Amino acid sequence: MVTDAHQIFNDFIKGAGLRGTEQRALILDTFLNTDEHVSVDDLFGMVKLENKKIGYATVHRTMKLITESGLAREVVFNDGIARFEHTLDTGHHHHFVCKSCDAVIEFNSDAVDAEEKRLAKAYGFEVQSHHFKIYGICKECRRKKRT
Secondary structure, three states: OOOHHHHHHHHHHHHOOOOOOHHHHHHHHHHHOOOOOEOHHHHHHHHHHHOOOOOHHHHHHHHHHHHHOOOEEEEEOOOOOEEEEEOOOOOOOEEEEEOOOOOEEEEOOHHHHHHHHHHHHHOOOOOOOOOOEEEEOOHHHHHHHHO
């Protein structure tokens, strides 16, 4: 079944003069079926369970294409590892990042979004994208520290 994401990706690679392959389709499907932020290493491990012949470079290049097509966004948290999150139908969100365990908590905030719009208007700025991350210590790490 062709989904919106598959159509977007297929149109993008055709527009780039590339062809669709079974490997690219598997990598896209695997990425779309993740619920968490995944690194290329994570995705490679998942893809290898389905097809042992796919190489790391293929996963890396395909993730780059998925990102360029607009279906993924690269995010880097406290540990410096590039991870990817879905952009289609996920809604706008922000991140709390634990500096102790590297946990990432996604959250939505109408107040933060409204303040961004207010500031952009005040400064005559047209926002095209942003990444909002707040670093601190999560509840679980604070609890462990007390015991």
